Amino acid sequence: MRDLLRPPSFPRRAALSLLLAAPAHAQSRPAAPTGPVLLSVTGRITRPNRGAQADFDRAMLEALPRHRLQTGTNWTSGIRSFEGPLARDVLAAAGAEGERVRAVALNDYTIEIPMRDFTEYDVILAMRMDGQVLTVRNKGPVWVVYPRDHHSELRVSLYDSRWIWQLRTMQVL
Amino acid sequence: MAVAAADLPRKRRLLATLGAGAVIAAFFVSLVLTCIHLLRLERQLTPHPGESVVWLASQAQYEAMRTLDMVVRRVAGDPEADEAAVQLRYDVLLSRMAVLREGRPLLRVQQTGLEETMEQQLAAVAGLEPAMLSLQPEERAAEAMIRAALHAAAGFLRELANRVLLEDQQNANTLRQARGQAVAEILFYVVGVLASGMLLMLVLVRQRKAQIRAEASLEREREVSRLHRAFVSMVSHQFRTPLAIIDSSAQRMIRRGTAMPPEEVFSRAGKIREATRRLTRLMESTLNAARLEAGEINMAPRETDLAALVREVCGHQQEIAPAALLEQRLDGLPARLRCDPTLVEQAVANLVSNAVKYSPPGSPVVLRGLTGPGGSAVLEVVDQGVGIPADELPRIFDRFFRARTAEGVTGTGIGLAFVRHVARLHGGEVTVTSEEGKGSTFVLRLPPAPPPAGGAQAGAKEAALA
CATH class of the missing domain: 3.30.565.10 (Histidine kinase-like ATPase, C-terminal domain)
Structure with missing residues (x-):
């Protein structure tokens, strides 16, 4: 299942991000959102689309390569299937250049996440769980999901605290 | 006789060795079991679920208050508090409460026995949906109704956090005590293993010593018997020659009788006397040997x-x-x-x-x-x-x-x-x-x-x- 939705291989991904980060492309402003904004990437980014920040609506996020991840979580029972873009793809789309990301939720819960988490692990910004669109009432619209079932080192409380749900803003530091 | 007498202590020593071995094995098994027990306790000491419930409940309580604040502002006619803002806060509140109904948080809530109350509170908050969505400025009655429900929910959440925290403290205390006991047990078993190991070593050393002694005495016995054989062969060999001389001289004298000239009688008798002297010396020497053997020479x-x-x-x-x-x-x-x-x-x-x-x-x-x-x-x-x-x-x-x-x-x-x-x-x-x-x-x-x-x-x- 996962294999079908495999993200681009690493060299391709590197080339992609290089292209995205290239100055020629930075000048062409990426498309602005047309629907309600679900996620904003702020801070040190090179591809803003509204003022200094890059806003994403549902369509923009769903247009990115979709990744599926099956894992259990500390807040749900059983194995759940999550779908959404890879966190690093979203950050690359905004041209993020930084070491850390300060993630802020709708309820103002804030946590800092090292950029390394996103490059080393296939962390996704889940927008669907078991095929159902995540709503605000159910940890949506965007939930940071770590592949904890695939990496034992992720099954510690340090990483649990980074599973921020109702994600609204990612500030690149 | 000696072997039969040695049998008893040998049996006892074997029993002692087996006993000490069994004690060591028993201590060792207990030690391993206690270590496993301790590891399990350590795992229980990681207070993840409880802590997270306290945190989640406080978050939900905070959201209840924020929602109420938004509702009050909406009824008061604050332009920022529009329909969407009220809906967002209400959705967030519902999500924060829903978290408690799933996964590990739910298990912890069930342990406190507050699950039923929680369901009632959740139902009450969920029941506010029509009032929330249609809330218009100046609707004081709706505001009062929402306020009552959210206050009750917030009160419950506070109670839940309180209960979980207290229980966790008690659990941690019990666990600490259990851990202390397990550590003491481990120490006891370690000391037991060491003590019985030393006992076993002592038994083995004593066994070895006894064995060495037995070997030495066996060697001595062998030596004595070898000496004895050598002595017997020496005596029979050394005594034969003079006896043969005496016998042959006597035979000659008998055969010839009075026909034997006096000179020959004299020489024969001299030979007999010489042989007798040798026999006497041999006998004295042999006697000396016997006395030497018995340690009787004073x-x-x-x-x-x-x-x-x-x-x-x-x-x-x-x-x-x-x-x-x-x-x-x-x-x-x-x-x-x-x-x-x-x-x-x-x-x-x-x-x-x-x-x-x-x-x-x-x-x-x-x-x-x-x-x-x-x-x-x-x-x-x-x-x-x-x-x-x-x-x-x-x-x-x-x-x-x-x-x-x-x-x-x-x-x-x-x-x-x-x-x-x-x-x-x-x-x-x-x-x-x-x-x-x-x-x-x-x-x-x-x-x-x-x-x-x-x-x-x-x-x-x-x-x-x-």
Whole structure:
């Protein structure tokens, strides 16, 4: 299942991000959102689309390569299937250049996440769980999901605290 | 008999070994079990679910208050508090409460027994949806209704956090106590393993010692039996020749009867007497050996003129073997020496008769007397006889041992052992240097006075065991 939705291989991904980060492309402003904004990437980014920040609506996020991840979580029972873009793809789309990301939720819960988490692990910004669109009432619209079932080192409380749900803003530091 | 008697302690020792082994095994198993127990406790000490419920409940409580704040602002006509803003806060509140109904948080809530109350509160908050979505400014009644429900929810959430926190503290306390107990148990078992290990080692060491002792005594028994066999074979061999001489002479005399000329009778009788003397010497020597074996030789030391004693011995020897050339240079001996004259006389006689016996007729035997350090007496007996092979020198003083070069000469193998025994009884020593075919030199050293009785006794015992 996962294999079908495999993200681009690493060299391709590197080339992609290089292209995205290239100055020629930075000048062409990426498309602005047309629907309600679900996620904003702020801070040190090179591809803003509204003022200094890059806003994403549902369509923009769903247009990115979709990744599926099956894992259990500390807040749900059983194995759940999550779908959404890879966190690093979203950050690359905004041209993020930084070491850390300060993630802020709708309820103002804030946590800092090292950029390394996103490059080393296939962390996704889940927008669907078991095929159902995540709503605000159910940890949506965007939930940071770590592949904890695939990496034992992720099954510690340090990483649990980074599973921020109702994600609204990612500030690149 | 000895084996049967040794059987009992051996059985007991085996039981002790098995017992100690079993105790160690039991302690070890307990130790492992307690360690596993401790590890399990450690895992329980990681208070993840409880902590997270306290945190989640406080978050939900905060959202309840924020929602209420938004509702109040909406009713008061705040332009920022539009429909979407109210909906967002209400959705967030619902999501924060829903988190408590799933996964590990739910398990923890179930433990507190507040699950049913929580469901009621959730239902009450969920029931606010129509009022929330249609809330318009100035709707005081709706505001009052929402306020009542959210206050109740917030109160419940506070109660939940409180209960979980208290329970966790109690659990942590119990766990800490259990852990302390487990650690104490582990220590106890470790000490037990060490103690029983030491016990087992002690048992093993004692067993080993007993085994070594048993082996040594077995070796001694073997040696005694070997000596016994050697003795019997020596006696039968050495006694046969003189007995044969006596028998043949007697037969001749009977056969010839009165026809035998008196000279021949005289010579035959002389041969019989000579053989009888040899038999007597053999018997005395054998008796000495028996006494030596039994440790029955006792010393009666007194002031002795050693030179006179040696001269007397030489006189006797000359009587037995008139052809022997005995050269005496005894002036160097101390004038007086405290020793047992009977024993020393026999010892010197053994040395002198050996020297004569193992030398070709006409070869000289030199007896040289000296005074050693501290007034001790040193008597050297030097012959130019057959000598002793170098490889047999270390054993020459052993009982019944006879050198290869002594074959064909009558002897019991007791004489030199007796000499050494006498020397040691006096606190002295006898040594030998020899070259095969060229001769031997025996040196007898005696201290000016023998050691006290106790030491002599110990020396006697040692000599008897040797």
